[in-house]
Amino acid sequence: MYLNIVIFYLLIALTKAQEVYQQTNLDKLLTIKLYHSINSPDSYKLRGTIIIPSSKEKDLVIKQDKPLTDEEINDLDKAARNNGFYFLKAVAYKSTSEDQTKMATSFIEACSLVQSGLSDIIMISLDYYGNLIGISLTSTNPTCESSYFSTDSSNKLDTFNTTVKLISTTLGPVPDTLSYIQRMEQEKNEKLRGDKVDNRSFFGKYWMYIVPVVIFVLISNLASPEGMEQAAAR
C-alpha cells in the first residue's frame, strides 16, 4: 500500500516537473508593433514597438520614439470633444518566423486618453505558448469630464507615457487529490494520537474552571464584611 502511494507521488511530481519544463521552454521573443488611428479604424500609422522576451513584465522593452505631429494632436483633441475613439492595432511577430503574425485591435475613448495626458495602459494577453491573443487599452484617467476642455492643454499631448501589463495563460488547476490524501493521512494520524490517554493532572486540565470559582469566593469574602457592616448600620 505504501509503495502504491510512493509511486503515485512520484508520478505527480513527474508530471508537475514536465509542465514546468514546458512552460519555460516555449518562451520565445515576441515583437509587437503598435499602430494607431484616430477616430476611424482605417488609417493606421506606426506608433511604436513592444518587445516581450519572456512572460515577466519587467523584461519588457517599449519603444515609442515618434512624438505625435501637430495634426494628430489636433485630430485627437477634436475626437475627444466629439465622443470619438482612438484605435490601436497590434501586430505580433514571433522571432522564429517573421511571417507568423497575429493581429488584434483595441480602442479607447479619445477624451479619456487626452485627459490622462496620453498616459495609457496596454494590457497584452498571451496564450500558453506566448503568442498574442488580444490587447486592450485603458488610460490612467478612465472618466471623461466635460469641464476639462474649457482650459486649453493640448500642448502637453506629445509623447505617450505607456505602461504595459501582461496577462499570460496558465495551466488550469487540477483536482488536488494529493493534498487531500495527505490531509486524510494526517487526520488519521491525529485520530490515532487522540486516542492516547490524556495524562495531565486534574488541575492542568480544569484550571480554567477552578480559577474563576476561587476568585468569586475571594471577592465575596472581601465584600461580605463590608456588607455586614452596612447592614448593621442600617
Next chain:
Amino acid sequence: MSCACEILRIIYALYEDQIHKWDWRQQFIGIDVDSCMRSNSETKDLIFCTTGETNVISAINRKGEIAWRNIQEEQGRLIGSSLHKTDGLITVSLYKTKNGSKIFIRKWSQDDYGFLIAENSHFLQGSQNCLVSIDASKSLVNVLCGESGSQLKKFQFLVNKDQPNAKPEEQEWTNLDGSPTDVNLENDCIFVGVDNLVCLTSFSLHYIALRDSRWSNQPLPEALPGDKRYVLERILNQNGADVGYFGLKIVRNTKETERFYLYKVASDEDKSGGLQWLTTFPKIQKVSILTSANEPSHPQFYGVSSTKTGIEISKFGLDWKVEKSVSTNFDCKSHANSLHRFSIVQFGSEIEFIVTFDDQRLASFDSKGNMKWSREEGLSSIIWSQFVSLPYFSASSAKHDFRSPNDFLSLSSFKNRIYSQFVSIQEYIISLYESFLTSEKKTLEAVDEESREKSLVSDVFGFHKLLFIVTKRGKLFVLDNVRNGKIIWTHFDAKLKDDIIEEQKRIDSIEMERGRKCDKIPVISVYLQRHNLFTPKVTIVSPKGYLISYNPLEGRVEDSLDLNTRIKLSMLMHHADDQGIKGIILMNEADKVTFYPESTRETFLSHKNNYYMLVSKQTSEQISGYSLRHLQPTSPGSSHEDIAQRVWSLSLPTLIGSCLQVGWKEVDEHVHSQGKVLADRAVLYKYLNPNLVALINRGEESTDEESGKINVVQFYLLDAITGSIYYSVVHRRASDPVHLVHSENFIIYSFYNEKQRRIEISSLELFEGKEMPPPPPVRTPPKIVEHLSFIFPTGIRAMRETQTIRGITNKHILIALTSGGILSLPKIFFDPRRASFATSKYASSAAAMEEGGVYLPPYIPELPIPSEGIINYNQSVADVNHIYVGVSSLESTCLLFITGLDIYYTRVTPSKTFDILKDDFDHLLIIIVLAALLLFSIATKYLASRKTLNAAWK
C-alpha cells in the same frame, strides 16, 4: 465535516404522497417518425413507431400512451425499420462521423416489453451515405452505401440471435456505367425492393437493378418551372416493408403537392425490366399500401392529402379511382396540415391511419376519420423555452386600458389599479359562489375547456406560469406549468420550420466538413420583448431574417415580418420604451443596424454610444466587438444612419475543429449581496461586471510538436465592452462535453479530462478585494480570481444555476446527469475560495472558515452526489438538453423546466421554504392557542387587579 453536510442537507426525504405534487413529466418517442407498424403481440394492441432523428424505438398502445421505449445512440439516425409477423422488429441505425460510420442492426421482441433479441454492428470507413432495405421475412438487411452513384457497396446482414456480429456479405460496384453525376445517396435516391436503386436528378429518373450493374434512365414526366421540383417518395406497406412501389411527386415551394406519380419497379420475374408508371394522383402527399397475406399481388392503395381545413384520406380502387375518402378537420393555424409520414395499421378488420404531420404531431384516425389520439412529439425537440408570468386576475377583466406600466405615478393609473383590484375581488367572490353552486355538476374536463381564459390567472405565490416553447420543427407551444403541462396554445409556422431546418442543415454540413460536432446551440434567437402581465410579447428571430411576434397569454401572432436578409447578430435592448417594449437590435452581414419594432430606435438614440455588441462564431477563433454608433449625416444629402462600428478584435489561439462557447450572465439577474462576509467580518466585494463574458474554446492544438496533437479546453474571461481578456487558462488533454454556468460573480464549467478519463468541474469566483470598486464607467479587471477544480463522478448533460426573484436565496447548481437524474448541489460545494486556504493551516478545519454563520466544508476533490440531491427522484429524464429556470414571486422558490427527449417540470427551494408556511401547518391549532392565550391574559389581568385591590384593603 459530517456536521457541515448535515447543515447543507436540503431535502430530507420524499414521501410517496409528494410524488407529482408539484412536478410532472411527459415522455415522448421523438421527432421524425420513420414508420409506425402494428405489433403482432397477442396480449396487447401495440403500435410500434420508430423515429429517425431521435433514434428511438417505441410501442404505443391504442390510447396513444407509450408502452415501452428503447432509446438508441443519440448521435445516430434510424434509417430503416421493418416488422416480421412472428419474429420481431428489425431496425437499422447509422452513426456518421467524418472518419467512419457505424451501422447498428437490432432486432426487438414484439411483446409488451420490447427486449433486444439480436444485435449486429458494422464499421465503415469514411463518412457514408447509406440506404437500407429490410426483408423481414428472411431476416435479411441490405444496406447500400456509397458517396456517389458510381461507387456502391452493398452489405447483406442476416439478423440472427445465434450469430451476433456475423460478417455481412459484401458486394461492391465501381465505375458503374451511366451513373448519374452529382447525386447524394441519402437525399436524392431511394432503395426500392431488395436491390433496386432509384435516383432523381434535375432532368431524369435514374434506375439501377444491382444484379444488372448498369444504370438506365428515364425522362421525368414533365418539365417544371422554377418554383416547383420533384421529390421521390418511398411507399411502404403496413409492416414497413417495401413491395416494389415508389412515388414521384411535384412539390411547389409552398410545400403543396401538385401531382403524385406512382411507379412500380419490375420484379425479378418480370423480365421487361425498368420502371413502370402506373398512375397519377392529384394532390396526394403520401401513399401507403395495405397488403394482405391472401392476395399479395393486389395491394390496396391509400393516399393522404392536405386540405384547407385538415387532411383527407382516400382509398384507391383497382382502376385508380377514389373508392372512398374521409376527411378530418382541425385548426390549421395551430397545427400543421402538411404531412411527414403516413402509415396504416390494422387491428383485425379495423384500419387505423397513423399520420405524422410536419410539426411532428402524431395522430391516429379511424376509418371514419375520427381522431382517436394525438401526440405532440414536437415537445421532444424543444430549442427554446421561457417562463411567462400570468396576471393576478383574468385577462378579460383587464381589457380596460391598463397597459402602460411606466406611468405608475399618474392618478389615472392609480385609479385603474384600484378598480382592477376591486374587479378581481369581485370575480373571486363570484367564482367562489359559482363553485359552491356547481361543485358536483361539471366534470373537470368541461370546466377546463370552458374556463381556459379564466384559468390563466396567477396564484398568490406566482408558481403558476406559462411555458412558452419553440420546437425544432417551428411549432410554438404554450403550456400550463401547474396542470401537468397541459397545452394551452399552439401555433405552427411553416416558414419558421423551413428556416430552422435549412439552418440546421447548413450547420451540419459545416460540422461534417470540419469533422467535429459542436454543442447544439439554438439556431434561432428568442426574446421576451415585453414582460408585461397582460400583453407579454415574445419575438423569434430566425437567422434568415424572419421575425414572429407572439403573445403567449392570448395565443396570438401579433406580427410576422420577413426582412429577407441574413441576420449576423441580434440583441435585446436593455431599455424599454414607454409601451414597455424592449427593442431588438438586428445587425446584418454588412454591419448595418436595424431595430425591431422600428419605433424603439428612439429609445436607442437616447442611450446611444452606450451599446456594444460581441460578435463571435461557433467555429471561429475570431472575436470582435462593435460599438453601436449613430452617425451624424456627413453631407447634407445623406440621412442619419445607425451603424455598428468594429472597435476591437482578437483571435484566440488556432485550434483544429474548434468549438466556441460563450457564457453571458442572465440579463435581469438580481444580486442581493454585493460582497461576501469573511470570518474577520471584513467584506470581500464581488466582481459584478455585467459585461463580463466567459468564453470556452476547445479543439485540437496543432502547435505542440513534441507531444503531437492534443485536445485542449481554453477558458477566457472577457470584457465585452473593451475586449480585454482578464483571465485565461488552458486545460490540456481535455475535451467535450463542455458545460458552462455564469452567474453573479462565479463561473462553473465542466469538461472531460482525457488523461485521467473523468469529468472535471472547474469553479471560479471573482472578487474586487476588500475595497469598494470604483463606479462605472471605470472598467477594472477582477482583482482576485479564485479557481479550483473538482472531479465529478458521472457524466453531465446540462448544467444551470438556480435563479430567484431577489437573489437572496442561496444558489444551487443543477446538473442533469447522463443517468437521467437532476442533481441539485449547493453552490458552496463548488466554492473555490478554498484554493487559497489549501496550503494554510486552516485546510483541515472547517470551523476556521466560518463566514457569516456559514461553514465552508473542507475541500474534497471529488464532488458528492447525495441521493437526496436528486430532485426528480425516480422520474428519470431521458437525453436532457437544457435546463430552463424561472422565478416565482416567492423568494425561496425557483421553477425548473428540463427539456430533452422527455420534459420535466419541478420547483426547487435551495434554502428551503423559509418564506412560506408548510402545507401541513395547523392553522386551527394556532388559532386556538392564540385565542386561549388572549383569554387567559384578559382573565389574569382581571384577577390581578382584583388581587391588588384585595391586598390594598388589608
Next chain:
Amino acid sequence: MSATNSSQVRHGTNGQFSIKKHKFALNFNSRVKSDKAELGSPPGYVTNAQFNVPVVEPSDVNLIVKKSWEIASGPIRQLPMNLFIMYMAGNSISIFPIMMIGMLFLKPVKALLQINATFKLIEGNQSLFQKFVYLLGNLLCLALALYKCQSMGLLPIHPSDWLDFVEPQPRIEFSGGSLSH
C-alpha cells in the same frame, strides 16, 4: 388607592369620625355634605405650622460628605462585579448574556437620565468632584457595556454590517450578442 394614603385619611379624620366596625372605611358622603364653594384642606394638612428645620452642625457635614461619597462612588464600586459577571457570561450570543447586557446598559442610562435628581442629593463642599465621580462611574459602566457588546460582536463597526446598504453599481454600458454559426 394605596394603603398609606388610606391610613393617612384615617389618622387625619380621627377627630371627626369614629370607626367602629371596620378597620378601613372611607366616607364619601362627607364630600357631598361639605361646602362646594371652597375645597377643604387635605386631611392632615396644617395650614400654618412651623417646621422644625434642623441646624446643620459641623459633625453632620462630615456625615453628609460621607453619604454623598457613597452615592457618587456607587457606580464605580459596581464596576468590578459587573466585570466579573460579564467575564462569566462569555461571548456567545444567547438569551442570558443578552439580558445581562441589557441590564448593564439600562442601569447607567437610567442613572444618567436621572442625574439631576441624584445631583440634588449630593451636597457638601466636595460635591462638584463627587458629581464628576458619579458621572464617570456611570460612563465607565456604559463603556463596559459597549465593550462587552463589541466583544460579543454586536456593534455594527465592521464593513460587513453595512453590506446590505451597499447599492449595486449602476449600469451605464450595455452589451449583448449571441453566438452565430
